[in-house]
Amino acid sequence: MSSESSQTFRTQGVIGEEDQPPHTQPDPGAEIARLKRRLAASQEEVKELTQGKTKKPPTIVTMGRAIRRLVSLYESLDDLLQAADDHATNENDEDDETELLTEEALEKQQESESRFAAFKILIQVLPSVGKAIEDPATDMDMYLTQLQKGANDARSDDVRRIKEEIALWLNLAYAPNPPLNTKCRSNRGMQNDITGRLLCPIEYDWDDELVRNGIRAGTINISEEYFLRCFYPYGIGDPDNVEKGFLRSGLLVKTYSNIFISPSSSDSFSDEDENGAARKQQRITNSQKKATKCNVANILGMDGRVTPRSIAYAAVLLAFNLTDAGYWMEVYNLFNFRALYALIVDFFESPCGPAAKRRSQNLLKWWSTQIFPHHNGATTNSRKSRNKLLAQRAAREESVPL
Template sequence: MAIESSSDHDDAAAVVRAKRRIAALEQEVEVLRASNKRVKPQIDSNVHKGRAIRRLVSLFDGLEDLIAENDRREELLDSLDLPDQLVSTQDEDRTIRSFNELLRCLPWLKKKLSSDVDELDYILRDLRKGADSARGDDTANLKHVIVAWLTELFHPLDPPLHTNIKDDRGFIHHITGKLLCPVEYTWSLNLTKEKIRDRDPDFLVTAYSWPAMLYLDYTFDSGNIEKGLFRSALLLKAFKHIFTSPSSAKEVDGDGDGADAIVASQRRRSSESDMTTRSHLRFSLSNVNSWQSIDGDFDYYVFYNNIVDFFEVAPGIDAQARIKELLKWWNRKVFGKTRAIPLTPAQLGRFSVSRMTSQRAVHEGGSP
């Protein structure tokens, strides 16, 4: 009888281990193959990042225009003795603020602006592609869902609105017409409806009037035009649908009590998003079927800039304080009362835990 040596035993064990390892590797390969079949190709990262531009930076301005304005300013500042000597128009100031917001959203882009021109062209192309696709998606989505919101808020709609076409909206329908009507005019009067539909020179609908869709209960106080502005339930629904989730739009609990003057967010928080929402909301109520900046006498570009300037070019301390106060209201309405609220050191010092720590230090003979 042959006796198995320890060497033969070790070799056999090594072979068995190798077979187990091979079997495990083959199983891993099969798992990877199966998962690759299920996973869709990833969207290009720059295209994906570009989707934020039309929502958070600027609804209309081209990326090249923002960069060109920054380059122009840099060159002028290099030729001036003092930065205060720089003179610019309101449009130029608005553009540079959008450029600065672009860098806050995409901080890595600043370094790319100083890199190879060809590489930058590819980056801007992808960002632009993502930006424009986001705007198209937002307008298309609101086109359908807004009919359900109008039915909920103004039930019953007579005649009902179609979800797939917009030909029956705008000033043709009495509800969408009411929401689009400038607050200077009284939509409930038949004469007003006739004059607006006929584009009477005394009843033009332009971007220099606030439409009723932005107001609490869709009415305004001529003695205090800011009262209730940007507080409509429809606006809240549109904002939440785009920026939080479509289902969250169902959670809007009303327009508030009307005590605040206006509701808006400062840029870098939600204001740019909100401005974008208002433009998209008006477009979805209109009977225009494809996105364009001009709708009859109404210029969306002017409308958008008027809103930007309203929030970002506050005339004084009182207006700034109102915006800050209303920002709290807006955040509460959008994100709810359960969200975490950052505490300042001064606030923390008033609470019992911090006060106890100071008291204990005093009792031990130390400083608080």
């Protein structure tokens, strides 16, 4: 995926660092001031959301930082509110002609349902948004603008950080010469043997020189192939069973952990096995436990559960940062990252049957175990011991003579 012939579609909202076109030449003084403001905003986010019960409520901008990560990577807030209005309007409409809908109409219907699902997640994640909507005194234009700013700022921060981390991970794993640049993506993409392999769909054999050259030249079109090697353990998948190993790669789990836990948490994962990423066996210190309480996932109220849209978010940021795109785009060299995001969301939220639903639920459980091992284990063990204690006490109560 080289930088030639790229197509750009911009996300609505405030432009962030990773949204800047590559020809922009920032003033050094302005750049330092911008970094200071970004640091102050991050410190404010942590301070506001980790203080005690007497803390002030988070700012609207701070609340907005959850939206791209948990609700929707691409939809504007206006579109989500419109989806809620449309759903309320059409809620009682009969849908007897569903089978007669064209493929295009069905696709639009699914997109509408996905936007409404995002709206429901928005209200669940940020209940204050629902209250603001119902309050006639709310200046909705100002309110939505600030939420959108927080949303896009968080995305920009994550894109920048994963851009740097991926270079460090791949340099350590493969020792390329020259090494990948942590500050830009210019030497990545399909022209780079390492990132090219990771971006190659499992349908194609990257080791075949003819295939590799065809992909690089554009004679082999992979723009609509979303089962990329970077999502599979060892970069190997089965084209006849694309679900096997899908979304279990160590690189994807490290990316997710970096975003939702902490940068250092990515080091908790060792080499992959056939089941996907593997967590290292290590003792957890008191300082690490304390830090875990303040991680992004806890701040966002994820309660030890990985969600479908957060996985899709991490997957897009991983794939995007393997390319040589100069700045944030929805479509790059005909590859549609928005469609990739939608595919992964639908993989979890719209399974085609009971068996598919069980597989997606099992994958979510696997993810939660990987990312929140201590949360899940502590909850399960506590419940098991509590039930055992209650059962034994009840038995003894019955055996005591009156």
